[in-house]
Amino acid sequence: MSKQVEDFDANLAGEEGKTEETKSSWFKRIKKGINTKTSEKKETPEGLWVKCPDCNYICTISELREHLFVCPKCAYHHRINSSEYFEVLFDNNEFIELFDNIRSKDFLDFTDLKPYKKRLEEIWSKTDLKDSMRVAEGKVNGQGLVIACMDFEFIGGSLGSVMGEKFSRAVDHCIAHGLPYMVISKSGGARMMESAFSLMQLAKTSGKLSQLSDAKLPYISLLTDPTFGGISASFGMLGDLNIAEPGALIGFAGPRVIKETIKRDLPEGFQRSEFLLDHGFLDFIVARKELKNKLATVLELFKN
């Protein structure tokens, strides 16, 4: 749990896992962090082994892929990217990507430990991603749908101007073509390097959802692990249906902040999907394997 929280923070800051598990052990890590480029990590050769972070079950990548990146033993849902979600959901993995010509710009000349500009350039060189959200139109069991999906590896899936703009154009596209809209969230929240501009995306996207609502088109918000901050304080929680994958961490404030504020331990299962369902904020929880069929059923029910 605590490692996950630290990793989460690291991801928020746009860095890859900086946690040193070896801190108190016999061995010391000399080099800091993991040096493997994400792009290399993605092209894992067949037959490489993966350990489930939850139950330690070891299986091959190809076996995991067959199970849609869900642990075959304990059903732990591994974090996946937009390309995997598109593959899971769109018929024959056929889709048209929309608005992929928009990318982030360092308008404010923001510098923390690293200039924002450099941070962006590094990620662009490491991955094929342009920003933290990709939008695509395709068919789910024969029914048209526009999906906007976040990529956590792009600065923690953070919500910045580009995500706000892509989200908005996706809504316009849905209205123009009479299509339902689905957003798959996986994000640490607003992108601090875009300061107040990122905050205003909450209002921008909500305004667009209001137009989608007037057009009577369904909006489904799928929350996956993790979804925090500005996402849950805007379109993440505004779905006609709010649904989630099992065991996903979802909340407004991060667990570490809450723990520091209230100065006591958080209960088991706090801010997990099941917790949100019990408190009335989710319509249902759906396992990744059932996601496509359930989604298709829902879309059909809305339509007929």
Next chain:
Amino acid sequence: MPTNANRQFLDFEKPVKDLIDEIENARTRQEKTKIDMTDLISRLEQNILEKRKEITENLTSWQRVQLSRHPDRPYTLKYIDKMTSNFVELYGDRNVKDDKAMVGGFTSLDGETVMIIGQQKGINTKMRQLRNFGMANPEGYRKALRLMKLAEKFNKPVITLIDTPGAYPGLEAEERGQGEAIARNIYEMIRLKVPVICVIIGEGASGGALGIGVGDKVFMMENTWYTVISPESCSSILWRSWEKKEVAAEQLRLTADKMLGFGLIDGIIPEPVGGAHWDYDGSAQILKNYLIPVLKELKQMSAEQRTNTRIEKFGRMGFWEEE
């Protein structure tokens, strides 16, 4: 308003404190020696005004943040009291409880009924706790929404006064859906049929501020800040240290002049020389004079015009590159 003897001073306000002390000394000496010191005292008082002006003209971003948190600064209820008449405070979200960090009610501004809503901070230690330091829980946001809907029903404009270090990050807040409460408010405010004016009167921290901050016009008072995260939290996440808050404040460009330059707010409301904490009546008067013509202007638009303009205005916010 605190008397000079009860005033609290920030470190960069020390020159003003020294002058105030000098005046006190002069007065005591005058009493003792019966020598007329009126000239000296009035000269010192003039110096104080100049010093106050000088200080606020050369503030760093972080000092501006400190000023927005000045313990003597007027809060929402103070503005309501000084600016309006016949205020009827309305409590509760009709659901869980009454959140003391969020206040609101109908009141009369320049003879017209308006709904004023805002976060409220406490004026002393006990009250600060009761008000939860201006950090609302979900029921606070839901109370605010209830009042906005009430205003909409009776076609009364809504004015929100924003002053919060953030929405409360607590266990119960999460149980009761802090994210959903803020999201719902943002969504409903952008399509509210009546005129909505939002004013940052102190701290404008993130979703906690935006949860009552979506309006036809959004203003910031001179010595306030508004951005996506507090400089302290930003420092802790991006710099991994609590020590970089000054740099973070600078980098976040959170002051009123920067925000106006970005087109993210619609105007800056001046404060009395040295900041709102020097003159409550003056601050409230300036704010009132600022709000009245804006309200008149907004009332002339149709509800549809207003909501469309609102959606378009926020829709334009952001920067990106297109290949």
